Amino acid sequence: MTKFLATTALALALAMPVHAAQVAEGDTLADNQELNFWILDAIKSMDPHKNTDKSGSYVLSQVFEGLMNEDAKGAMVPGAAESYEVSEDGLTYTFKLRDAKWSNGDPVTANDFVYGWQRAVNPATASEYAWFMELMNIVNATAVVKGEMTPDQLGVKAVDDKTFEVTLSTPTPYFIKTLSHTTTFPVNQKVVEEFGDNWTQPGNLVGNGAYKLDSHDLGVNLVVSKNDQYWDAANTIITKVDFITVNDQNVALTRYLAGELDWYNRLPAGQYPRLKQEYPDQASTSPQACSYAYIFNLSDKGPEALKDLKVREALALAVDRDIIVDKILQGGQTPAYYWTHWAIEGFEAPEIAMAAMTQPERLEKAKALLAEAGYGPDNPLKLTIQYNTSDDHKKLAVAVQQFWKGLGVDATLNNVEWKVHTDRLQNQDFEVARYAWCGDYNEASTFLDWFRTDGYNSGKWSNAEFDKLLADAKTSDNPAELYKQAEQILAAELPYVPVYHYANAQIVNSDLRGVPYENVMDNWYAKDMYRVAQ
Known part of the structure; x- marks a missing residue:
């Protein structure tokens, strides 16, 4: 096995505390460290293996954590895995998991990833994203999705509690880039089996991300708050994120300007030129x-x-x-x-x-x-x-x-x-x-x-x-x-x-730091952000 540190981004990630919100020199933290974020539509599912839309991904990336995360520019950085190795033939990836806990205090283990990935391809789960595991080229993924093999024949295994191994059918240059996607998130088997279809409800859901689910009023709002069990909770500054559903984009803009939203992406058509002129330090496009x-x-x-x-x-x-x-x-x-x-x-x-x-x-x-x-x-x-x-x-x-x-x-x-x-x-x-x-x-x-x-x-x-x-x-x-x-x-x-x-034409409260404007994938983590006193 050879250590695979081919990208500068990953090498830096292993050497620096890139996961936490890094308070810049001269910044003074605001007393209020809560974030109100706009979403257009109701979250269809809080099940990472059943999510199909971007709004759902925004939320799930706060409540769960995959093997890898993305930095402010979209480069892959360690998440639940602190390092990985790849075999000489490019077919076997071995991930070393960091010491982490679920929000209920259970340890996060390699078996949680095995169970989660097998669940994603299991026809009984009816995941609309089962095909994602196929394009990752995991051994036997297609056969399992088609029901020709059982989920336990998927090319994943727990070598021990902290070692997760994935075997691919062919070398896949983009494989690491897939590992921040919700379909690859682990789930807590004990909780899923205890609550069945209700496991994603507030009070039942257990995640391994920086935040835990507090409430979900379908089509109105969804609230997550800081998860004290998260491995890097000491460096997580934003304490709460309220995902507020507003179907009318013009109403959403009005609510932003009234101070009810802190971050509103997908500005209404035709509004960006005016907003950029009136709020040059808040409006941007990328x-x-x-x-x-x-x-x-x-x-x-x-x-x-x-x-x-x-x-x-x-x-x-x-x-x-x-x-x-x-x-x-x-x-x-x-x-x-x-x-x-x-x-x-x-x-x-x-x-x-x-x-x-x-x-x-x-x-x-x-x-x-x-x-x-x-x-x-x-x-x-x-x-x-x-x-x-x-x-x-x-x-x-x-x-x-x-x-x-x-x-x-x-x-x-x-x-x-x-x-x-x-x-x-x-x-x-x-x-x-x-x-x-x-x-x-x-x-x-x-x-x-x-x-x-x-x-x-x-x-x-x-x-x-x-x-x-x-x-x-x-x-x-x-x-x-x-x-x-x-x-x-x-x-x-x-x-x-x-x-x-x-292009992401958006308007963001000028006191919010850590917004990844240069991430073309539009993925973000509230744990990497903070608000400054103004």
Whole structure:
């Protein structure tokens, strides 16, 4: 076994107390060390193996801790594991766990990770993220997910209480980057088995993170407070985080300006320029690894019209992305003509013909394609665009409706709540649906794997060449080139309409320190923050 300290980030992490909130010289701590953070939608589940959305990840990353965390710039740093080794062949990772406790005082052991990871792939758990363990290339993960093997055959084991071993089926350069994701979090087996489906309720839930769950009023707020059992509790300064749900983004901004919120990301469309001018020390924007799109339902349940590539291409061409980012959003977002966010580490953007055209050229070609497909004034194409409740999603859906109207397309808008929206996506109960994918780790495969035949892939598009490129990329010396080819297949097949790449336009109370503005993955830990006296 060789010590694997290949990245400077990890070497530094092992040498420095990077986990704690580091109070800068000259800063005086405020008396109030509580944080009010905005979230758009209700948290669907406090079960780390059933979470599917970003808001849930924000909360779960406070209550649980995986093997690795991320620093302010997104580099991987030790979490529950204080170090790891990797074998010469790159297939076996051995993690040494630090001395840590669950919030109920139980020791955190390697068996907790074994149980958690086996639970994530167990079909009985019905985790929508079981596939994540597959793309981590853990031995037997796919067979277990398919029910062809039992969970205890997954390539993980507890060598002893403080040594957790993972065996991969193939060397996976991005493996370490996956280890801050909620699907890889441990859970306390005793608690899960005692309370069953109710184990995530306040009073029952036991976590190993810096905070413990105090209350959860679904769709209103969720409160976590400092966990005194956490291994680094002595250096955790923020004492409480209140995650406040506000579906109306403009109302959320009003509440921020009234002092009811301390941190509000996802500013309402069009508001950033004004806020930056009026609150220059609070408003900011930076790249965020998410891409916004409209997904076509290409399954047997989808409309026949969308099976025609000419129709899909026409719809994609007609969307004026410059109007969306420059006139509607105005928060630093960039037009998207491919799926992977441009800021992902190591990603090389493909050349896309559509991107080189002017919008009048795109519109002219779109009209011709739709006519070739047999649609026109006497036979208008009718589609329904589904989106989840949000003023911004509505604005964009209305804009797309108008762009398509210019082609002669009759698009109906259908607004539903987030849970309904995701359920319909998972069941292919839609025609065209607004969607955004946020990367789970800082490598292009986290985006492209979404469109694999057996990936998340809500529209059920399938392409064998695309699947093979992603499979080959896992062991390639030059995966960036294969990712570029995969993007070009998506651009040719257009199972979706790429719209824009995210930027995190946000406003943060000027007394809050430790906000990771440069983390393109938009992951954060309240334990790394503090408030200063003003």
